[in-house]
Amino acid sequence: MPKSKMNNCHNYQAQLSAYFDNELPTWKRHIIRWHLKRCPNCSDKHAAIQQTDKLLNYLEPVKTSDLFLSNVMSRVKTMHTYENAQRSVLNRIGSAVENMKSWIRGNIRAYNPVYMAGFVFGVVMMVGVTLYSPQIEKLNPFNQSNAEASETHEEKLISFEFIPKQTPKRFLKIR
Amino acid sequence: MIVSDEDLMLECRKGDMSAFELLVRRYQDALVNYIYYTINDYHRAEDLAQETFLRVYKSASRYEPRASFKSWLYTIATNLSRNEIRNRARRKTYYLEDMVDENEDVYHSEFMVDTRFQPDILYEKKERQQIIRKTLKQLPENQRLALTLVTYQELSYEEISEILNCSVGAVKSLIHRARQNMRKLLIKAGIGESVNAQI
Ligand SMILES: [Zn+2]
Numbered sequence: 001m002p003k004s005k006m007n008n009c010h011n012y013q014a015q016l017s018a019y020f021d022n023e024l025p026t027w028k029r030h031i032i033r034w035h036l037k038r039c040p041n042c043s044d045k046h047a048a049i050q051q052t053d054k055l056l057n058y059l060e061p062v063k064t065s066d067l068f069l070s071n072v073m074s075r076v077k078t079m080h081t082y083e084n085a086q087r088s089v090l091n092r093i094g095s096a097v098e099n100m101k102s103w104i105r106g107n108i109r110a111y112n113p114v115y116m117a118g119f120v121f122g123v124v125m126m127v128g129v130t131l132y133s134p135q136i137e138k139l140n141p142f143n144q145s146n147a148e149a150s151e152t153h154e155e156k157l158i159s160f161e162f163i164p165k166q167t168p169k170r171f172l173k174i175r
Numbered sequence: 176m177i178v179s180d181e182d183l184m185l186e187c188r189k190g191d192m193s194a195f196e197l198l199v200r201r202y203q204d205a206l207v208n209y210i211y212y213t214i215n216d217y218h219r220a221e222d223l224a225q226e227t228f229l230r231v232y233k234s235a236s237r238y239e240p241r242a243s244f245k246s247w248l249y250t251i252a253t254n255l256s257r258n259e260i261r262n263r264a265r266r267k268t269y270y271l272e273d274m275v276d277e278n279e280d281v282y283h284s285e286f287m288v289d290t291r292f293q294p295d296i297l298y299e300k301k302e303r304q305q306i307i308r309k310t311l312k313q314l315p316e317n318q319r320l321a322l323t324l325v326t327y328q329e330l331s332y333e334e335i336s337e338i339l340n341c342s343v344g345a346v347k348s349l350i351h352r353a354r355q356n357m358r359k360l361l362i363k364a365g366i367g368e369s370v371n372a373q374i
Binding site for chain 1: 192195196199200203204207208211212217220221224225228229232233236237239300303304307308311322325326327331332347348350351354357358361366367
């Protein structure tokens with residue numbers, strides 16, 4: 001077989017499984033079908049794929065046990081009861097937040113004008129409160145400027161501390 | 176009217192147990208078979224299928240119908256099967272699977288077919304099925320998963336690519352190589368029959 005034809009066949013053979021599974025676009029299927037009619041080599045490979053699949057389909061499905069469904073449902077119910085008992089307040093808050101997030105996400109995705117307006121209002125309010133917040137700092141007795149003032153005052157007290165001069169009880173005589 | 180899996184899952188998210196039950200009924204056979212073909216142990220396959228449904232139920236509250244429910248379900252089952260295959264390989268334990276092979280017809284629907292008075296046919300069929308099952312087990316993990324999904328679950332390449340978390344091109348090549356290897360192994364096992372070509 002000439003080398004160019006072999007390469008060509010190699011390309012076709014790489015597509016044969018997808019062709020068999022009906023996973024190729026129609027135009028490709030037509031080209032491969034046309035080639036298979038003319039090329040005994042590729043046609044044999046296609047037959048081999050069909051036969052392997054036939055053998056694989058010899059396996060018959062197993063039957064699920066009759067108790068399968070009831071076992072799953074009872075395990076789910078047990079899990080449900082246990083989770084309900086175990087669920088703390090924090091978990092409830094967490095799931096509420098989660099639900100709220102998915103609710104907001106869902107509604108924003110749907111571009112519902114009412115929810116969009118509500119969302120925009122909420123954002124504007126938050127930005128407003130951040131920019132024009134009341135001047136609480138001044139009322140705070142523990143804010144930075146007060147602390148600095150008291151510190152300076154203390155320093156002044158220390159600098160004016162009076163240490164009385166004491167006369168020595170006896171003198172050392174040096175000869 | 177048939178309710179879609181995704182709609183049932185949304186009902187399940189609201190706490191509707193009957194919607195969940197319907198989903199289990201829909202997929203129990205397919206899922207048990209899928210896991211059974213990948214790990215080759217019937218009892219463990221049922222356990223893992225149950226575990227898959229429990230995980231689905233647990234995640235129901237977070238479920239959003241972005242991808243298809245079927246792909247999501249098979250992704251969970253595939254991850255569980257993969258863990259099982261790796262654990263077995265690590266422990267080099269074969270559990271009861273070879274014994275199960277001997278007694279497996281208890282669970283097979285082949286008893287439904289009336290071959291009771293044709294022992295030769297029954298024996299030959301059973302032996303052939305055992306060879307195929309063991310041959311399938313010899314394939315590399317990803318090839319086995321892809322081939323099982325396309326042959327027995329009839330999933331599209333795109334769905335398989337979602338489940339195995341790879342590109343459609345990779346799935347195409349996985350399935351092609353899986354069939355090539357399967358063909359070689361079946362011929363070696365004596366049931367490849369006489370089509371001259373190698374895939
Ligand atoms: Zn050709």
